Amino acid sequence: MKVLITGVAGFIGFSLAHEFLKKNKKFEIYGLDNFDNYYSVNLKKKRISELTKFKKFKFFNLDITNRKKINNFFKKKKFYMIFHFAAQAGVRYTRFYPKKYIFTNIFGLINILDACLQSPPKIFVYASSSSIYGDQKTFPVKESKKHSPKNIYATTKILNESIAEFYSRYFNIKLIGLRFFTVYGEWGRPDMFLLKMLKCFYTKKVFYLNNLGNHLRDFTYIGDVTKIIRRLVTINFRYDKHKIFNLCSSKPISLKTIINFIIKRYGQINIKKIKRDNLDVLKTHGNNSSITQITKYKKFMNIELGIQNTFEWYRKYKIYKY
Template identity: 35%
Template sequence: MTKENKVYLITGAAGFIGHFLSRRLLDQGFNVIGLDNVNDYYDVNLKETRLKLLQPYNNFTFIKGDISDKELVLSIFEEYKPSIVVNLAAQAGVRYSIENPDVYMQSNVIGFYNILEACRHHLVDHLIYASSSSVYGANKKVPFEETDFVDNPVSLYASTKKSNELMAHTYSHLYGIPATGLRFFTVYGPMGRPDMAYFGFTNKLFHGEPIQIFNNGDFENDLYRDFTYIDDIVEGIERLIPHSPVGEVQHKVYNIGNSNPEKLMVFIETLEKCLSNSLGEKVEFEKHFEPIKPGDVPATYASTKQLYDAVGFRPQTSIEEGLQQFTDWYVEYYGVKVEV
């Protein structure tokens, strides 16, 4: 099948990862169908900006809609006959899942079920779907390996992602759908999600507000996070697309993380340094320390051995490099300066 007639369906195309993956595929000449409900969980303008950058491509088709709409999903498969499906549409956020559980069940469970049903009735070469590092819960053993026990999620968001893995395994077993789940570890970068800590901290700086750090001010036992730059995430997905699982059950799960966790405080100091570089003047956050929030975990740390063994790739963008890219973009996009 040539690039000209190979069709990719990317759900969540107005989202952070969906946008960058779509651009990578479009640049290579593939046909991309983007599906997104463009909800207002965070700044819709940012989602619209991402979409505007995709619109000039002749090989891009955008459909505004929700994966929880089964008729719509089935009609898209019927009309466009995608050979590769990358399901990135989901209600994101650990803390928000405690406040608003309904939307997580609708999007992450019902929506994903609809995608599986569509793949069942319209055979695809490969279904790739977003899982999350949150499935590891409060696991103490690090680094997290794909073979670890993941039956103790500590948030509803994590539960929905674990359910996706179970559902995909079942559909692969019953209907022979080649499916790969990706456990993403704290993705960051330009045009990222404003609900993520690094973006929220930056917003607060320019509004003259203190940042809240949920580690009780405990610098010895600080939170660790495996921060993974967006380009590394997209590279991992792209390499896995032709690498569909084989075997009795054609289902596989991979970690995609930087495998180099950083203390939260080191990450914040690096963000201050990068913002200072972008602005040409020294900046420092006003910091308020609070107890860890329900649903948060003390550490995330990916083992990427299985990913490397499969496709010869492991993320390696440093936080210094990745955050500099983010702060340069932020200062230009918002046209900001520090309020004194």
């Protein structure tokens, strides 16, 4: 059975592809990516080189905003499942390239959805984000919580959910939206907190700590994320044509707590504290009961062990060079 993953050179796309290739031998994984230079292209290529070790992986260098090429790619292909994780990520980047978020995140999704109408998959899973909640007053937030986006990225993810709702009703496609909460771990994104800090640790550069480290994040280990997704799409459960889930550990922790753990275990980091960026939310904390009840997944990775795993991977592959 053929499975398509867009954004396969990205953090979550790569990790899910790797999980399927290791655990589900019956799936043939087709991966799309265009090696966008938002962060290290060499790191993305390194991820793909890890996947090409598997015989059942096929890679295609394609831009999801190129409607003609996407339509041609889908011709005569029947995908059992589609995971649409290709997107322009990042919050601060929205200040400088807002149009890129619109074209990639909105038109990119529409292009993939339109193309798959030729032969709809059994399940279409797409990436949403916890950023759609913005700053909230009560926690943990449930999927029904009112949206309060603080940046263009979050706004595009809200529009993604609205587009998915329309396609599910009008074209009778089953869609699942996953609101990811601060995913971390091996093969992570170098623009995110943990890997940025690890790079400063290894290169002896200054780490700029936003809001004095008082932010709280619902850190969710990549191994938990991929296992939950694999369970979710391989079990039979009844749901409406469009279902949205929070995907999180539901265990928020402050950034300064993580920093203190790393300093205690590995050594000092040159830290400069700066004021809060107004594009950032102060706290994320999701209610994960919907997805854990369906998947029966309860045992999430301990944050300290998850950091150790990330640290060991970072050192082994010398990621600070990327």
